[in-house]
Amino acid sequence: MTSLFDYDKAKVLLNKYGIKSIESRYVNNAEDAIRFSKGDDIVLKVLSQKAIHKSKSGLVKLGLKEDQEIRKSYNELSRKASKLKPYKIIAQKMVKNGIEIIIGGSVDVQFGKMVLLGLGGIYVETFRDFAVRLCPINKQDALSMISQLRSKKIIAPDKKSEDMIANLLLKASKMFYNSDFSELDLNPIMLHDGTYDAVDIRLLK
Amino acid sequence: MNDQMTKYANLEKIMEPKSVAVIGASEKPGKVGNAIMQNYVDVGFQGKLYPVNNNGIDKIMGFKVYKSILDVKSEIDLAVISVPAEIVPKVMEECGKAKAKGIVIVSGGFSEVGNTGIQEKVVSISKKYNIPVIGPNCLGVMDPRARNDTLFLPTFKIDRPKIGGVSFVSQSGSVGSSILDLISSEGFGLARFISYGNAAVVDEVDLLNYLSKDKYTNVIVYYIEGVKRGREFVELAKTATKLKPVVILKGGVTPSGVNAAHSHTASLAGSAQAYEAVFRQFGFVEAETLEDLLYFAKIFDTQPFATGNRIAIITNGGGHGVLATDALYKNGLVLPELSKSTQKELRKSMPPIVNIRLPLDIGGDAGEQRFVAALEALSKDPNVDAIMSITLFQTPGADEKVASSIVEFGSRKEKPLVVVSTGSTYTRSHTNLIESSGVPVYDSPDQAARALAALIKYSRYRKGMIT
Numbered sequence: 188m189t190s191l192f193d194y195d196k197a198k199v200l201l202n203k204y205g206i207k208s209i210e211s212r213y214v215n216n217a218e219d220a221i222r223f224s225k226g227d228d229i230v231l232k233v234l235s236q237k238a239i240h241k242s243k244s245g246l247v248k249l250g251l252k253e254d255q256e257i258r259k260s261y262n263e264l265s266r267k268a269s270k271l272k273p274y275k276i277i278a279q280k281m282v283k284n285g286i287e288i289i290i291g292g293s294v295d296v297q298f299g300k301m302v303l304l305g306l307g308g309i310y311v312e313t314f315r316d317f318a319v320r321l322c323p324i325n326k327q328d329a330l331s332m333i334s335q336l337r338s339k340k341i342i343a344p345d346k347k348s349e350d351m352i353a354n355l356l357l358k359a360s361k362m363f364y365n366s367d368f369s370e371l372d373l374n375p376i377m378l379h380d381g382t383y384d385a386v387d388i389r390l391l392k
Numbered sequence: 393m394n395d396q397m398t399k400y401a402n403l404e405k406i407m408e409p410k411s412v413a414v415i416g417a418s419e420k421p422g423k424v425g426n427a428i429m430q431n432y433v434d435v436g437f438q439g440k441l442y443p444v445n446n447n448g449i450d451k452i453m454g455f456k457v458y459k460s461i462l463d464v465k466s467e468i469d470l471a472v473i474s475v476p477a478e479i480v481p482k483v484m485e486e487c488g489k490a491k492a493k494g495i496v497i498v499s500g501g502f503s504e505v506g507n508t509g510i511q512e513k514v515v516s517i518s519k520k521y522n523i524p525v526i527g528p529n530c531l532g533v534m535d536p537r538a539r540n541d542t543l544f545l546p547t548f549k550i551d552r553p554k555i556g557g558v559s560f561v562s563q564s565g566s567v568g569s570s571i572l573d574l575i576s577s578e579g580f581g582l583a584r585f586i587s588y589g590n591a592a593v594v595d596e597v598d599l600l601n602y603l604s605k606d607k608y609t610n611v612i613v614y615y616i617e618g619v620k621r622g623r624e625f626v627e628l629a630k631t632a633t634k635l636k637p638v639v640i641l642k643g644g645v646t647p648s649g650v651n652a653a654h655s656h657t658a659s660l661a662g663s664a665q666a667y668e669a670v671f672r673q674f675g676f677v678e679a680e681t682l683e684d685l686l687y688f689a690k691i692f693d694t695q696p697f698a699t700g701n702r703i704a705i706i707t708n709g710g711g712h713g714v715l716a717t718d719a720l721y722k723n724g725l726v727l728p729e730l731s732k733s734t735q736k737e738l739r740k741s742m743p744p745i746v747n748i749r750l751p752l753d754i755g756g757d758a759g760e761q762r763f764v765a766a767l768e769a770l771s772k773d774p775n776v777d778a779i780m781s782i783t784l785f786q787t788p789g790a791d792e793k794v795a796s797s798i799v800e801f802g803s804r805k806e807k808p809l810v811v812v813s814t815g816s817t818y819t820r821s822h823t824n825l826i827e828s829s830g831v832p833v834y835d836s837p838d839q840a841a842r843a844l845a846a847l848i849k850y851s852r853y854r855k856g857m858i859t
Contacts, residue, residue: 189654291657295666297622303657311656319661319669321626328673331858335672370655391654 191236192368192390194277201373201385204362206355208385209377211279217261220278221254228252228281232387233264235274250281282386285379288342289317290356292363292371302360304329304352306338307375314338322364329353329360342378355383368392403524403594403602406494407584408538409469410439413461413492415483416474416499417443419452424474424498427544429453434547437539440466461490468492472532472542477501480528481513488521496542497527503590504529511592518593530589531565534572536582537608543587545569556581557610558689559603561596563588564643567615571685579827580690583608597624604632611692613685614640626674633675637692637850641679642667675853677846684842690832691843695808697851700777702728703844704770705751707782708758708790713751716782716812716837723845727751734773741765751782759789760797767801767809778808778848780840785819795822802831808847810840 198208214220220231233246246267248260261276268274289307294300298321305317318332330353333343343349355376363371370391377384412432418425425445432441433453443452446459458464461471461483471492473483477499487495495518502511511528518525526532532542536555543550550569553576560575560582562568568587575582584606586599596619603612612632619625632638645664661669671678677692679685703725707713717727727750730738738748742762746754752770754762763781770776781798783790802809811833813823823833834840852859 191654289656291655291661293655293658293661295622295661295663297619297663298626298666298670299623301661301666301669303661305660312660315660317660319665320673321666321669324673327856327858331672334858370658372655372657374656389655 189369189391191234192392194234194275194388197388197390200362200366200390201388204358206358206362206373206385207383208388209279209282211277213275214261214278215276217258220257220261220276223278224252224257226252228283229257230279230281230386231257231260231264232277232279233268233271233274234277235268235271237271238274250283279386282377282379282384285377286342287375287377288352289372289374290359290376291373292322292359292368294369300364302356302363304332304336304356306336306342311374320360322360324357324360326353326357329356332356347381348378351381351383352378366390403494403598405469406496406524406526407533407535407540409494409540411442411467411469412437412439412540413442413444413458413464413468413471413487413490414474415444415461415471415487417445417452417457419449424544426452427546428472428474428498428542429455431541431543431545431547435536435539435541435552437541439469442466442468461486461492464490469494470540470542471495473497474499474544477507477510477528481510481517484514484517484525488517488523492523495523495525496530496532497525498530498532498542498544499527500529502528502592511590514592524598525593526586527589528592529565531568531587533587534582534585543569551576553578553582553585555583557583557608557693558613559584559586559606559609559611560613560615560685560689561586561588561599561603562615563591563596563617564615565589567643567682571615571682574686575689578686578690579824579829579833580693583610591620595620597621597628600625600628600632600638604628604635604638610636611689612636612638613689614638615643615685616640617643622670626670629670629674629676634854637677637688638675639677639679639685639688639692639846640671641682641685642671672859675850677850683839684846687832687834687839687843688846690827691808691810691847692850694802694830694832695810695847696805697854698777698808698848699851699855699857701725701845701848702775702777703780703841704728704730704773704776704778705780705782706763706766706770707751707753707784708756708763708787709782709784710753712782712784712812712814712837713753716780716841717751719837719841720780722838723841725841725845725848728775730770731773731775734769734775737769738766741769755789756787757789758787759791760793762789763794764797764801767798771801771804771806776807778810778844780810780812780837780844782812782837785813785815785822790822792822792825795825798826798831799829802826802829808844810834810844812837812840
């Protein structure tokens, strides 16, 4: 049976491989979330084994800033989530402007572990702009994956961003290859201000 | 890998046998065992031929018939088995005792129809006697150089390719035989053909290993539906695709979107994407259609590498020049600006009606002199990586002299050169000459552009560039 790896533990694992993720914390009530926000825009998400597509199921609330907004959204999410027990609600800082990419991993019955890079976000399966390689990959493979994308000029407009994505891809591929997970979704990873943040992490066994 | 090495050594006996036993040989026309015997006679096999059948017949086509392979008492390199599946294990045991060096089982009725039990017996007997086995459920092998031909397809129904440098491996017999028939009408020739069917013993990994080291093979062309040993295939590919081009067509592209996918990644990256990833990552040349197999085979067989994508078009027809330009860009290729010195040289050698720019339209009345002058100038131009010569033989100026000058030019192999020539009888008489002399000819600019793009991509891979 497929099971979702705990978000906080996944964050620690990514960090071990030098992959940055967005500042986040599990919250137990609305006041907790307000304290986490400290006036910044935040996102609230329900995490549950029973909810695979969070945003499709309305289990994500974006761009929350005012105390009242946070309170209202928290209560709404916990009401929805009551059907999905056990669940946790996580609060994350929000990156407003950025380009969304996906880095993922899966296992092919014939060839084994594979790594994927693509234009990310909620339209990933609509645009289907992605490249796949067998693990392990080298720098050459990573660069060739980037150059294979139709959206190359959007996600990697210059040499610096290309290198950043290639290195990130190498780290993620290494982490997935060394692990005993069968599926990985880093979707989206937000590219912004010359850096990036993994915003959603999904590791499955 | 040790196991593989022995198989590799032994495949020579299957491909170039000095003695062949045909088990299930028949005197009745229409029987598989009859067609195989007839083929060995028709292709002029020079070794010893031993028909085996226990139905009491003394001779088939003048050859003495043996009741069992054990009665032959001479060395046997290859045993071709075409008896019903249920007696194959017994016959194989006899082959083992007779110390046959290789076996081809053409018979069907094994795992392809759910009879996994008999197929497992085939595997275990092969192991017991350490004999490589091709098949079952296949056409077997053809080696025009060795005049070895286990195909049960009568020679009057399918033409046999001439001797050359392209080796063709097909999991499917029907794809194999129809492509062979087409190859025989192309200008290039065949090194080895192997139809390996159920791959009970010798599989795509063994064949890739064997052919990548085979001195007669310049290009390997593969039709596969699935790979049995994925990781071994990939490990081997890392070295094999660095030795020679491996063109591959994968049949059975299963839709992605695995039922059990819980992530975006798993739902995007299905089996088809995995194969595509392997082909890209490990330097295979991916064909999309059966036609691609032929178009790609002939450019790789004869043309030098080129890592740049700047293609010079010469044409003796304006419309073809336009279509060819479109075809280049559609395939990621470009038409370059000619260097100043090339422009000067061409201005001198071409009549005033010729515009000195690409595509270089040398006019419908162009003859040998203009073709030669254009080829000379463009091959020296540092802005040009490869040349596409559109040579329409319907025009008044194009004749056998033009064909010969292209052949002469192509033999220098300075830059890749392909010819586009659309037409029928008169055209073909010239294009056959051109192609059999080592310059690939295509019916349309699009085919030529696809082939050039594949050549350039593979050249870049060989030079360690990002493809």
